[in-house]
Amino acid sequence: ETGVTQSPTHLIKTRGQQVTLRCSSQSGHNTVSWYQQALGQGPQFIFQYYREEENGRGNFPPRFSGLQFPNYSSELNVNALELDDSALYLCASSLRAGDYGYTFGSGTRLTVV
Amino acid sequence: EDQVTQSPEALRLQEGESSSLNCSYTVSGLRGLFWYRQDPGKGPEFLFTLYSAGEEKEKERLKATLTKKESFLHITAPKPEDSATYLCAVQAEAGTALIFGKGTTLSVSS
Numbered sequence: 001e002t003g004v005t006q007s008p009t010h011l012i013k014t015r016g017q018q019v020t021l022r023c024s025s026q027s028g029h030n031t032v033s034w035y036q037q038a039l040g041q042g043p044q045f046i047f048q049y050y051r052e053e054e055n056g057r058g059n060f061p062p063r064f065s066g067l068q069f070p071n072y073s074s075e076l077n078v079n080a081l082e083l084d085d086s087a088l089y090l091c092a093s094s095l096r097a098g099d100y101g102y103t104f105g106s107g108t109r110l111t112v113v
Numbered sequence: 114e115d116q117v118t119q120s121p122e123a124l125r126l127q128e129g130e131s132s133s134l135n136c137s138y139t140v141s142g143l144r145g146l147f148w149y150r151q152d153p154g155k156g157p158e159f160l161f162t163l164y165s166a167g168e169e170k171e172k173e174r175l176k177a178t179l180t181k182k183e184s185f186l187h188i189t190a191p192k193p194e195d196s197a198t199y200l201c202a203v204q205a206e207a208g209t210a211l212i213f214g215k216g217t218t219l220s221v222s223s
Contacts, residue, residue, distance in 0.1 A: 004156075033210070042117075042200055042213030043157070056209035090156050092211075101147065102211065104156035 002027055004093050004105035012111045013081050021076045021108045023091030032074040033102065034066060035090040043090055049074055078110075086112045115140045119201050119214035126191055126221050134186040134217045136201030146184050147211060148177050149200040157200055160186075191221045 005024045013019050025032050031050045035043035045058035049068035063079040072093070078085060088109050092102040118137045126132055138146065145164050149157035161170045163179040170177050174195065176187040186199055198218045202211040 006156075035211075035213075040215070042202075042215045043211070045210035045212070048209045058210060088154075101159055101162050103159065104149070106156045107154075109154070 004091055004103050006089075006091050006105035006108050008108060009106070010109045010111075012113060015081055015083060015112055017081050018077065018079045019081060019110065021078075021089050021091075021110070023074045023076070023093075023105060025072045025074065025091075025093030026103050029093035029095055029103070030072050031094045032068055032072065033092045033094070034074070034076045035092065036060075037088040037090055037107070039087075046076070081112045083112050086110060115203065115205055115212050117201055117203055117212055117214035119199075119217050121217060122215065123218045124220070126188075126219065128192055128221055128223045129190045131187070131189045131191070133188070134199055134201075134219070136184040136186070136214060137182060138184070138201075138203045139182075140203045140205045140212070142206035144204040144206045146179055147202045147204070148175075148184070148186055149202065151198045151200055151216070153198075160199075188219070191219070193221050193223050195219060196221050 007022045033048040034046040037043040046060050048056040052068045065077045068074045088107040090107045091105045094102045116139050120135045148160040151157045161177040166181045168179050174189050178185050198216040200216045202213040
C-alpha cells in the first residue's frame with residue numbers, strides 16, 4: 001500500500017508567477033484535501049475534493065484553485081504568487097471526508113522571492 | 114468559531130521524565146479529534162483519533178485522552194526519538210476541514 005506522494009519537494013518561484021503542485025493519494029482513498037503550513041504554524045485548510053468535485057473550501061482567495069482527477073490524484077494551482085504564499089503545502093487523502101482519518105504527504109516547500 | 118489551542122508551545126524534557134501536552138478546543142459538534150506528530154520539514158504523521166468524551170487510546174509511550182473541552186497527550190518515559198512537534202486538530206460534525214492548533218514542540222534530551 002503506497003502512501004501520499006507529493007511533487008515537487010521544493011520549489012522557488014518569483015512573485016507574480018503561477019505554480020502547480022501535485023499529489024497522488026493513498027491507494028483506495030477518494031478524498032483529497034490541501035493545507036498550507038506557514039513556519040511555526042499549524043496547517044490551514046485550503047480546500048477538499050471528493051470524487052472530482054470541490055466539497056469544502058477554507059478562507060483562501062480564488063487564485064488558489066484545484067483539480068481532482070478520475071484516479072483521485074490532485075493538483076493545487078496558485079496564480080499571481082505573493083511573498084506570503086511561501087509555505088509548506090500539504091496534501092492529505094482519506095476515505096469519504098476523513099471518516100477514517102487523514103494520511104498526509106511530506107509536502108512541497110514553496111518559496112516565493 | 115471553531116478553534117484549537119495547544120499548550121505549552123514548547124516543552125523540554127529529560128529522557129524518562131513523563132509529561133502531558135494539552136489541546137483545548139471549541140467546536141460546533143465534534144466529529145473527531147486528531148493527534149499528529151510532525152518532524153521538521155515533513156508532513157504530519159497520524160497518531161490517534163478520538164471521537165467522544167471519556168475515550169482513551171494508547172500507542173507505545175503515548176496515551177491520548179478526551180473530555181468535552183480538551184484532550185491530553187500523555188508521554189510516559191520519553192526518549193530522544195520522541196522529539197517532534199505534536200499537532201492537535203478537530204473536525205466539526207458539519208465540516209470537512211481539519212482545524213489545527215499551532216502545535217507543541219517537544220525536545221527530549223538524554
